[in-house]
Amino acid sequence: MLSYFISYLVMASTYSVAALALNLQWGFTGLMNFGIGTFYFVGAYASALLTTTASPDYVGGFGMPFIVGLVGAMAISGILAYVLAYPALKLRGGFFAISMLAISETIRLIVKNERWLTNGVWGIRGIPQPTRALLGANLAEWVYLGLAVAILIIVYRLTEIGVRSPWGRVLNAVREDEKMAEMSGKNSWHIRMQSFVFGSMIMGVAGALYAHYIGFISPSSFTPLMATFIVWLMILLGGTGSNKGVIVGAFVVWGVWIGSEFLIDFLPSGVTSKAGFVRMLLMGILLDVILLIRPQGLFGREKVISKLGGKSEM
């Protein structure tokens, strides 16, 4: 039971990191990223290849320590985002969303088919969990929980500082009225690119966190449902534009997801095989209900995000 709870906390923290990243891109900059899976894949595989022991089946592994994997995941996600920014950020709104979706499906095809790089559908096994060899599985779980929470806090602090800084106000300006921001001398493309690249690097970290926790990744690790859709649900439930809110959203949605697993035990045996689809259905309905009933989410956007601008309000 306790290990179940630790697992919940680790995964919820990992999703919170991704949710903060999406909140930066969508909540503050208005970039509709429908391809979070892209950066999960890149981050998870980058870190996995860097840290696993050498294998004859694919490039690497290089047997590097965890921290190198994490930094590598960030770096490669960031570079990919920077390259993608050139064509993709020329597109607006729905067009950008479509291109992100298309990129994530393309990345999935590459992961699936380029066996020399990713071991294809067989995936990568034995991704090391820090301190597991040293302290044993039980204690290492606790250490990993500490690590995940620490990373979550760091990412939270960084995004809070970011969005409350002048840079954050420019993000808002670009989202609300791009022409106005440009007229005030802000290079809106540059601003959106920065937000996109930072957000994508954080998503890469989330992918790496997942990979080192589960220990195994494959092309089916990150489906559109589990990679992109559920994170959208988290930030919409928590409150787009509120960093605190999206963390709460992540913990609640992941709790509902895990909790619904318990319910499956009570279902008649014929239905259990289909329970995963019932959960998927519920997630879809939940998203639309939130959009209908409470579009601002549980917390909602803070109208004033700088201390200098007066009291903050809901």
Place this chain on the structure above:
Amino acid sequence: MADLFVNGIILGSIITLGAIGVTLIADILNFFNFAHGDMLSFGAYMAFFFVGVFPSWGNFPFLSFGPSMILAIILAMIITAAFALFFDKILFKPLRHRGASELFLALSSLGVAFIFRSIIRLVWGPQAKYFGGLQMARRYPLGITIKPDEFFIVGTALFLVIVVYLFLTRTKIGKAMRAASDNETLARITGIDTERVVNWTWIIAVSLTAAAGVLYGIQVQLRPIMGWNILIPIFVAVVVAGVGDLWGAMVGAMIIGVSQELLTGLLQDMFNSLNVDVLMTAYKPAIAFVLMIIVLLFRPQGIFGTGE
């Protein structure tokens, strides 16, 4: 080569039916319908259900199915469109009246996509389904091989496109739809009932995509993910052509269909001769995407778009 071209036309005619719907919704309702692909799958499965229910009335000559399929297609179109109208009533309409942004509507359609897909998986399971037996392809000059069913696919797509064309140009509501797509405010001022226009947009768009799903299912197989996979080529066809351009969407769909088939073939030959070990067929969907990026970089308004 000619064979790949023909394959591209067949794929293109399926994409066309989806793309007309996406471009109509994007133009008149002002958002990209991310549920369009899963509505396509739903149409296919509805037809699968009806074909199973109906008695066997024998097969058409040369084809792998009979009159029951025609009836199944029509019923699948009607029921899928009814579902779309239902979702418009409970979801899109309230959002529209609240003045929700284009992106909000797109997001809510993503939720609808997951609802459709999980219903399909709940009812029919995740395994692939087949309408009928496997059909042997016939050989034609120039190395072209076509299954007789594929003539039916292209013929039906062409028939439906003509029907839609006549609907949009000859009927009052069709003309109102075109007016609303040109200038919504002006249309409303001149007394056009915009809610009726919206309903007919859903009916046309979604019944076409349901038919596309059935045709896609006839050509290959039915899988819950089929619509999601063809959604990207459909979107690309629309984006490449420029939103709101019906003929452009058709041409775009053909360009996507043909280039997916031809380019995978050509690139495979090239890689083979270079001794590079790449399986190009696996990257078919990626080709549509690369094409879209290239077009948008040089013509952001689409090939036929005027950039108004």
